[in-house]
Amino acid sequence: MSSxxxxxxxxxxxxxxxxxxxEKCSYFDGWKAYDRDPFHPTQxxxxxxxxxxAEHQLCFDLVREWLVxxxxxxxxxxxxxxxxxxxxxxxxYHGLPEFRNAVAKFMGxxxxxxxxxxxxxxVMSGGAxxxxxxxxxxxxxxxxxxLVPTPYYPGFDRDLCWRTGVRLLPVVCHSSNNFKVTRKxxxxxxxxxxxxxxxxxxxxxxxxxxPLGTILDRDTLRELVSFINEKNIHLVxxxxxAATVFRQPNFVSISEIIEEDQxxxxxxxxxxxxxxxxxxxxxxRVGIVYSYNDAVVECGRKMSSFGLxxxxxxxxxxxxLSDDQFIGNFLLESSERLATRHKVFTHGLRQVxxxxxxxxxxxxxxxxxxxxxxxxxxxAETDLWRVIINDVKLNVSPGxxxxxxxxxxxxxxxxxxxxxxxxxxxxxxxxxxxxxxxKLVRKEKCWQNNxxxxxxxRxMDDVVRMPCIMSPHSPIPQSPLVQART
Amino acid sequence: xxxxxxxKQELLSKIARSDRxxEHSLYFDGWKAYDKNPFHPTQxxxxxxxxxxAENQLCFDLIEEWIKxNPTASICTSEGVGKxxxxxxxxxYHGLLEFRQAVAKFMGxxxxxxxxxxxxxxVMSGGAxxxxxxxxxxxxxPGDAFLVPSPYYPAFNRDIRWRTGVQIIPVECHSSNNFHVTLAxxxxxxxxxxxxxxxxxxxxxxxxxxPLGITLSRExxxxxxxxxxRNNLHMVxxxxxSASVFNxxxxxxISEVMQETxxxxxxxxxxxxxxxxxxxxxxRVxxxxxxxDQVVNCARKMSSFGLxxxxxxxxxxxxxxxxxxxxxxxxxxxxxxxxxxSRFVKGLEQDRxxxxxxxxxxxxxxxxxxxxxxxxxDAEMKLWRVILEDVKLNVSPGxxxxxxxxxxxxxxxxxxxDHTVEVAxxxxxxxVSKGNENGDDKKLLQKKHRQNLNxxxxxxxRxCDxxxMSPHQRMSPHSPVPHSPLVRART
Numbered sequence: 011m012s013s014x015x016x017x018x019x020x021x022x023x024x025x026x027x028x029x030x031x032x033e034k035c036s037y038f039d040g041w042k043a044y045d046r047d048p049f050h051p052t053q054x055x056x057x058x059x060x061x062x063x064a065e066h067q068l069c070f071d072l073v074r075e076w077l078v079x080x081x082x083x084x085x086x087x088x089x090x091x092x093x094x095x096x097x098x099x100x101x102x103y104h105g106l107p108e109f110r111n112a113v114a115k116f117m118g119x120x121x122x123x124x125x126x127x128x129x130x131x132x133v134m135s136g137g138a139x140x141x142x143x144x145x146x147x148x149x150x151x152x153x154x155x156x157l158v159p160t161p162y163y164p165g166f167d168r169d170l171c172w173r174t175g176v177r178l179l180p181v182v183c184h185s186s187n188n189f190k191v192t193r194k195x196x197x198x199x200x201x202x203x204x205x206x207x208x209x210x211x212x213x214x215x216x217x218x219x220x221p222l223g224t225i226l227d228r229d230t231l232r233e234l235v236s237f238i239n240e241k242n243i244h245l246v247x248x249x250x251x252a253a254t255v256f257r258q259p260n261f262v263s264i265s266e267i268i269e270e271d272q273x274x275x276x277x278x279x280x281x282x283x284x285x286x287x288x289x290x291x292x293x294x295r296v297g298i299v300y301s302y303n304d305a306v307v308e309c310g311r312k313m314s315s316f317g318l319x320x321x322x323x324x325x326x327x328x329x330x331l332s333d334d335q336f337i338g339n340f341l342l343e344s345s346e347r348l349a350t351r352h353k354v355f356t357h358g359l360r361q362v363x364x365x366x367x368x369x370x371x372x373x374x375x376x377x378x379x380x381x382x383x384x385x386x387x388x389x390a391e392t393d394l395w396r397v398i399i400n401d402v403k404l405n406v407s408p409g410x411x412x413x414x415x416x417x418x419x420x421x422x423x424x425x426x427x428x429x430x431x432x433x434x435x436x437x438x439x440x441x442x443x444x445x446x447x448x449k450l451v452r453k454e455k456c457w458q459n460n461x462x463x464x465x466x467x468r469x470m471d472d473v474v475r476m477p478c479i480m481s482p483h484s485p486i487p488q489s490p491l492v493q494a495r496t
Numbered sequence: 497x498x499x500x501x502x503x504k505q506e507l508l509s510k511i512a513r514s515d516r517x518x519e520h521s522l523y524f525d526g527w528k529a530y531d532k533n534p535f536h537p538t539q540x541x542x543x544x545x546x547x548x549x550a551e552n553q554l555c556f557d558l559i560e561e562w563i564k565x566n567p568t569a570s571i572c573t574s575e576g577v578g579k580x581x582x583x584x585x586x587x588x589y590h591g592l593l594e595f596r597q598a599v600a601k602f603m604g605x606x607x608x609x610x611x612x613x614x615x616x617x618x619v620m621s622g623g624a625x626x627x628x629x630x631x632x633x634x635x636x637x638p639g640d641a642f643l644v645p646s647p648y649y650p651a652f653n654r655d656i657r658w659r660t661g662v663q664i665i666p667v668e669c670h671s672s673n674n675f676h677v678t679l680a681x682x683x684x685x686x687x688x689x690x691x692x693x694x695x696x697x698x699x700x701x702x703x704x705x706x707p708l709g710i711t712l713s714r715e716x717x718x719x720x721x722x723x724x725x726r727n728n729l730h731m732v733x734x735x736x737x738s739a740s741v742f743n744x745x746x747x748x749x750i751s752e753v754m755q756e757t758x759x760x761x762x763x764x765x766x767x768x769x770x771x772x773x774x775x776x777x778x779x780r781v782x783x784x785x786x787x788x789d790q791v792v793n794c795a796r797k798m799s800s801f802g803l804x805x806x807x808x809x810x811x812x813x814x815x816x817x818x819x820x821x822x823x824x825x826x827x828x829x830x831x832x833x834x835x836x837x838s839r840f841v842k843g844l845e846q847d848r849x850x851x852x853x854x855x856x857x858x859x860x861x862x863x864x865x866x867x868x869x870x871x872x873x874d875a876e877m878k879l880w881r882v883i884l885e886d887v888k889l890n891v892s893p894g895x896x897x898x899x900x901x902x903x904x905x906x907x908x909x910x911x912x913x914d915h916t917v918e919v920a921x922x923x924x925x926x927x928v929s930k931g932n933e934n935g936d937d938k939k940l941l942q943k944k945h946r947q948n949l950n951x952x953x954x955x956x957x958r959x960c961d962x963x964x965m966s967p968h969q970r971m972s973p974h975s976p977v978p979h980s981p982l983v984r985a986r987t
Contacts, residue, residue, distance in 0.1 A: 021728070026790065081573065083572075086563050088564060094563060095556040097779055136585075290585070323778055
């Protein structure tokens, strides 16, 4: 430091010095534990298994095969390099038309082609993270709020609030009705805001839900549409897990609901999407804002300059997503593999008396460990979580980090590991439950001296063998938000 | 009806409804004109030539060759596909270590080893566009201000101000001293701002300058750095054109000046990108390099809103760490820029059009004051429309860069091939000689020529004998929608 005198005004911004980045919450410890001691099947079999990262790693073999068979589809291969120049200089914020066309088509496909998406409404952003911030900047002023059903993805606190100055107000959901969002809960939350003189600009839903792994039924969606129209507030639907639905009931997108509802003001409806979960490409930062409001599309497009998708990646994505046959096969396989993984895990947990919320989508389970809490408090949940991290050596995510109103729930990610690791995780859980078995409150008990978990695979030969992902390429301790989206 | 559309407007935020994205400025028309009628050497030889886009298209042959010879740099080749999964999965906001190391090394090479960069201070962003905005979010609150020498890059109005609420206070520079910013001017602007009760947080310099195409001298940088440190102001240096210097004086970076000047490093930050120096704007590689640990930390968290695609990180990590290639590239790029610059300047001089003596960047700062009937911005606009509609060149009027004096135009020269250069120069010649037939203009021309102008021609004939063949000028970008200049993330 120099001897130059400095006056006393603050050097950095308020945004830079507040906690709006949301990385100080206690579950940072889970990530530190993982980074210090990451599991590896042979090199570190007693390490911490990463189950806090909602990644889809089950279908890379399919993508890899497609890449090898389609060399002309990329700008860095011998076959495709003549396109390199045009792509490398392309920085138009409309995006490559072939990219927008392919994404629009893919989004339609994922919804069973029941709706059509217009390529001209596709706006790019820096992942869904960037998309959420962008739409918030378009729709709300500093001090305004969005209602959001709990539990919800922790990154929303950063994405919607940090630099925008917007607030999130919870719409509390309960286990008593499987955490479904009710009209009453919406009205209560809205009334509370009005009383506190906070302007509500919109409602944010995630469908399929993170962390619940459930989808919204048609009636609920209609109820939401009715609610936002009545209050004249926006409806932002994060459909980032749309293609991870692996079992009935089928996914119903907001885009279908508004097609049948003539009374809905389309200017209020917006969809957030990304390829990070459905395709398993979080590194490529492909975020999409799809709005039915022309002014929002226009404004959003201008804002997208702050986080465009790399043209090299746009080109790659355009190529992959335009291959109808490949995509059809991919979506089927992905669904089946997720279903299998889900079945094995839930079965394994059930065998040791652990129940999960009945779910049919997403890359995780919503695990009920209320029976293991010494008391129904957040402190007890945190204590249990520390035990799970330090003794059981699993980095799972405590419900409180998702703003869940009831202590004792944990999100467990199951699609970011291979079969072997999954078995190890289940074994550890089983052993832990055995040790603490008398604390469990459950209807049926499964005492087994020799814990053998039976796995019923639909197609055993289809189980993919993949190495577990090691600690990301950084020696620096990380928070969960280091991964752009968890 | 009116009530309904007002109601519709209220659905959006104040930010969304404001004009601070900057796309309604008059020179939008230039882009419309280009889009409606883009030049093509054979298919549309009378079309508008794009000279408003600061792109470096002169060295793609080198990059394409490197790509062919390095198939493992791509995750999509059969040689590289083994890495696809790990790369596609990688979303850590620290960035790939090899990427940060390669960028740090590259930045050091561009500065000829006079400064070394720490990979752990490299923070990613969505292009330089994202970098500028993110830095503002870190350093300033809504209502705070930054001093920016004018003329300056138009999109700063969007990047610095739009969503952040930060203000820009222009520090006007003048042709009388070749638009060089002085300490006196800076201090005067600062004092005025303080008197007006504006909370000034810092200074933003673009070095080399856009639109002037000149590098700042060591003395200027030193005095400005001392000024900022003395007053506890941030010094933000946009060095996006640092490897686009093709003539002496050599580039001096703030990173060098810091080493020999008493200053507070916590106040110094560099914005960088590969869009200009490497000619890769589509890949959206923005970099924030701060000497302030807190800023690095905060900006890194914010980088989640605009990370560089891991696919591109992987490619560039490989390319930038190939020292042999990079040395060759930097040398060739410099050479080709010098040659192109020289050709243009010579061509313009033959028509008695002077440019500011520039040694960097991808453009010329052309003086057309003598072609204006009066020294007003109205006259500048009129002249610009003539250039656009009759001469069919999309150049950028000085007013769009907030130049305090009318009559200057930025002309980009590195985004086209040699043939297009000749066409452009020919059109300018024809335009000027047509003007000469008209008595008034001739008198004007003669008067200006007799005056003792400070603007001198620069002759850069370092490598005049080198022949250069480059591919045809790129056609209109892939979109039917009319564009504004800001459609390119950075122009």
